[in-house]
Amino acid sequence: MSVVPFAIDIPPAAIADLHSRLDMARWPEKEPVDDWSQGTPLMALQELVVHWRDGYDWYACQQMLNDWGMFETEIDGVMIRFLHVRSPREGARPLVMTHGWPGSILEFRRCIAPLTRPEKHGGTAADAFHLVIPCLPGYGFSGKPAVTGWGVQKIAQAWGELMARLGYDSWFAQGGDWGSIVTTMIGAMPVPGCKGIHLNMPMAAPSAEDMAAPEPADLKALAALKHYQDWDSGYSKEQSTRPQTVGYGLVDSPVGLAGWIYEKMWAWTDHHGAPEDALSRDDMLDNIMLYWLTASGASSARLYWESFGAITGVQIDIPVAASAFPKEIIPAPRKWFERTCKQLVYWGELEKGGHFAAWEQPEAFVKELRAAFSLMG
Template sequence: MTGPSGAIVPFHISIPETAVADVQERLRRTRWPEPETVGDWSQGTPLTYLRELCRYWLEEYDWHAAEARLNRFPQFTTEIDGLRIHFIHARSPHPDAVPLLMTHGWPSSVAEFHKVIDPLTDPVAFGGSAADAFHVVCPSLPGFGFSGKPSKTGWGAERIADAWDELMSRLGYSRYGAQGGDWGARITMTLGRRHPRNVIGIHLNMVPFPEPESTDDLTETDRSALDALAGHRAQGSAYATVQASSPQTVGYGLTDSPATLAAWIIEKFQAWSDCVGAPGTVFTNDELLDNIMMYWVPATGASAARIYWESYATAGRYQGPVPVPTGCSVFPVDIYRPTRRLAQPQFPDLRYWNELDRGGHFAALEQPTTLVDELRTAFRLFR
């Protein structure tokens, strides 16, 4: 629920038994297609894998334990620019902690950050220093999770960035850091452009980059990064084109069928993570399903897809320099893997750059200890 405009209202995720019974009945009545005609994921989520995940969801997934996990950290809602915004706000026990705004993307949710919040807020409890502590704020994007669903157009990256700045101000944080990957990276960069006086620095675990006007003097490593980007656009971005052009159409299946939603989301967890083709080597079924629940319970299949309709056309264009101090962590199986040379032009104050040996797009879930270390190292240069 949301209180009077500007009020911060405590929030608790509650999953009614009727909702549990409903998804279980839908899973039982799933009308399955025939198997794919290949022996890998090249035609999408394989039938055998999805049937087993849905069987686990139906027969073994502990809904009460899931609800407790999703409610693990303090949550709130507040109305900003006419829309309810849901967010986690985990304050550090260390008074000099730096406020840190962390933004997720699609097909993720604030559940992606659950492994990193404790070590970020209380580094001493994890063998670190109080000097590295953060107050962590993780909002659900408009149309995602338990944030409100926009009823009118206009909620693109710029408006979200402005809402996030208002959220941090409302929480009493006049100066703060920002972090993100996927859409969270683009929104974090937009925050740095639009609110540089308030943002002490940003950290990205996915690094969008402008393609160079000339390729004459590129190194072999530069060319490999550009080839990887071209390959993603040619073979791995059909989902984005669909959601950018027809979010309402695809939203019917994502809202009505738990099997469809799971297949649509898990395909990306397999393709974009450092899992050697097998999601189970990196993620547990509970981790995957907890994230899916953040889409299924509030029925956000269409509303979450609309961020592509709102912003996808301009996402690949150079938006201008990001003037605030910047740190970048490039994970080897992410969908964008630029060299520092390719990324540098948009970050005039690029203070930290690191290319990791392991990990992919969902860094907070895949390599939480590494991401925490990367954030601590980068923000030591910004504090």
């Protein structure tokens, strides 16, 4: 039941091993197309790897995480490691924020200061939050479940236990990607103590009426769903059916891991042609390192095996807020989503941003959270 500090301390030998593997990479031939339609282009990945090998500093990221303050506690046999950044304002609202795949706790890196110290970032004291940002089980620095059963429902319950151990009897929850699904389950179960949730990937299915007489928003969402199923969901099919098989390459080859994740940085961000338009190269490598250093290519993929399609038909009774970013993978129209909620208190429509909302558009994301949670007390 104890919660204790956790310090990240990656030895230089681990970085030397990474460099050796990058130096020894065996590359395929160049793709016979001039775009990303066959996956991560050879030249783009080689440029990323050159920077990774010769221009990137892991220890700056390690220092940043340790300065924020990481902690650990064991829940049902799995060590959960998390950031816990308290606001100087004692009356701040506790908020657990959950990342997804292929992201990490680093998605929230530029939101931590504005949310915990809002007066220094265009907000008021009433906008302050105490932040709890856990690594999902099997992701980043958290432990890897050794038994099945760690799906989104169990993670939702674990987050409730985590917040209770930190002394938070009343709290809020936020998430995108798998974090959105975990947060949806927190609201749907509901997990004791949670007073409201915010999602930046609201998920819902169309009704028979939507399909019979689709409006423009329906057609846009259905087209995005078809594109995802036809051209963008191969990774999820592999991870939800054979996570161990794909895991061998992701854990053994840094180039293979980078190509697997970097392609999603391209596919899921709001950019002008290259992922670097939306996310800095160092930021993307920091995120990739949380998978590489912890050898979590297989363990993170197992969440797909455990929980793919888990929130079909759920209903949420507690207050819900959602923010729709224009380049989300599958945009769910408000009318689809509001059928899943008894209390949809806020719906934001953003002009820019993609799947990694907090990472791509931190200022807009913070404003959405302030507006949403101000309506929940």
